[in-house]
Amino acid sequence: MHPLGFDIISVSEGPHNAYDSTVPHRHTFFELFLFVKGGGTHTIDFEKFPVEANTVHFISPGQIHQLRVNDASGYVTCFNEDFVPLRNSESFARTFLFYDNPGTSFLAIPPGLSNELQAMMISMKKELGKKTPDMEILRTSLRLLLLKLRGHFLTRLPGEKPGQPESRVIRFKKLIEQHYLRHLSIARYADMLAVTPNYLNALCRKHEGKTAIRLVQERLLLEARRMIYATDLHVNEISDHLRFADVSYFNRFFRKHTGYSPMNYRKKFINH
Numbered sequence: 001m002h003p004l005g006f007d008i009i010s011v012s013e014g015p016h017n018a019y020d021s022t023v024p025h026r027h028t029f030f031e032l033f034l035f036v037k038g039g040g041t042h043t044i045d046f047e048k049f050p051v052e053a054n055t056v057h058f059i060s061p062g063q064i065h066q067l068r069v070n071d072a073s074g075y076v077t078c079f080n081e082d083f084v085p086l087r088n089s090e091s092f093a094r095t096f097l098f099y100d101n102p103g104t105s106f107l108a109i110p111p112g113l114s115n116e117l118q119a120m121m122i123s124m125k126k127e128l129g130k131k132t133p134d135m136e137i138l139r140t141s142l143r144l145l146l147l148k149l150r151g152h153f154l155t156r157l158p159g160e161k162p163g164q165p166e167s168r169v170i171r172f173k174k175l176i177e178q179h180y181l182r183h184l185s186i187a188r189y190a191d192m193l194a195v196t197p198n199y200l201n202a203l204c205r206k207h208e209g210k211t212a213i214r215l216v217q218e219r220l221l222l223e224a225r226r227m228i229y230a231t232d233l234h235v236n237e238i239s240d241h242l243r244f245a246d247v248s249y250f251n252r253f254f255r256k257h258t259g260y261s262p263m264n265y266r267k268k269f270i271n272h
Contacts (some may be wrong), residue, residue, distance in 0.1 A: 005029075005080040006138055008125040012073040016217045026230060030081065030099060031059035032069075032146075034117050035074035045222055049106045053138050054114040056107045056149060057209040060099050064226055074119045077142070083138050084146065097148050097170055098153050109152055129190045168193055172200065173215065180219045181243050186212045221257050224250075228266045233264045 011033065024043070033042070038052040043066045048165050049057060051072045059065055081092050098104045109117070124141050175192055189212065190197045197212070204212045220242060227238045239250035254262050 004128075004133070004135070004138070005083045005193055006128070006142065007078040008121055008128060009076050009078065009127065009206070010073075011035075011067070011069065011076055013068060014038070019111055020097075021257040024064055024229070025076070026062055026064045027059070028228075030061065030079055032077040032079075033059070033202075034077075034114065034121060034234065035058040035072055036114060036118055037071070037073040039072040040068045043103045046225060049103070052108070054111050056109055056117075058098050058105055058107070059213060061103075062226065064230055075118070075125070077121060077124075083139060085143050093174060096150055097174075098149065104153070107153060109147070113152060114149065117148065154211050167203075167207070168195065168200070169203050172204070172212070172224060176216055176219050180223070182215060182217075183243060186216070189216075217253075221254070223256075224262070225265070228262055238262065258259075 033049055033056060035055050035057070038050070040051040042049045042057055043059065044059065044159055045065070051067070058069075084092060084096075086092060086095065086148055093099070098107060100161040108162060120141060124138050124145075125140055127137055127141075170188060171193060175189055186197045186200065190200045193200060195203075201212050202209055204215060208215060210218075224238060224242060226236075227233060229239065231238075233241070235251070236247050239247040242250065244253070251261055254265070256261070258265055261270060
């Protein structure tokens with residue numbers, strides 16, 4: 001990452017690729033991948049996505065990802081959250097819903113928008129390469145780029161009209177992200193959204209094909225898999241971090257959803 005807290009790196013196959021991506025890793029900053037030529041796979045939090053032309057991939061801090069390109073090309077924009085200028089009433093999470101939101105790591109975009117974003121990234125990359133880059137240009141350009149993606153993203157939200165801030169399901173998933181370590185009941189989440197638990201379940205089934213409790217469990221499981229893979233913490237420590245009542249309950253939970261004990265899952269990944 002550039003000392004400014006912002007960077008743009010070219011992505012391509014071969015020795016001239018400036019982005020080191022073949023080893024699974026994670027960052028403390030956000031990344032935005034724009035692919036202008038396809039080929040390869042991008043594994044994000046253990047789910048594989050195709051590397052295709054005119055697609056954008058979103059990586060949030062803490063996510064584990066691995067990029068394997070095959071004759072693909074594009075750009076990755078790296079930035080800290082505080083690099084993006086926001087209005088007084090805005091928050092990054094509510095303004096740019098495609099980050100920190102399970103299920104939105106991959107977005108296909110029209111060729112025209114892809115060309116426009118590519119031109120913006122090339123322009124920002126040139127500005128960044130100057131001896132004294134203009135920070136205002138870079139920050140404003142990044143916000144504009146994210147807003148253009150937001151406009152396209154909002155048109156694709158299920159059951160929503162373009163421009164509507166967010167659906168109850170999106171809001172529910174944001175609440176899960178904020179509170180999953182508290183092991184809240186679905187009734188509590190429903191209260192936060194001013195709906196009944198049955199209605200929240202119905203919304204989740206309609207838009208996600210899953211129950212509300214399943215979405216909560218998947219977020220807990222994802223964090224467990226991240227910690228088992230990316231840390232050397234003992235299972236007891238991971239269980240404590242995830243605030244399970246005891247390690248036996250955590251072991252049963254993990255085995256139920258993966259078919260492996262936490263230790264066997266770690267051995268499987270290390271040997272993979």
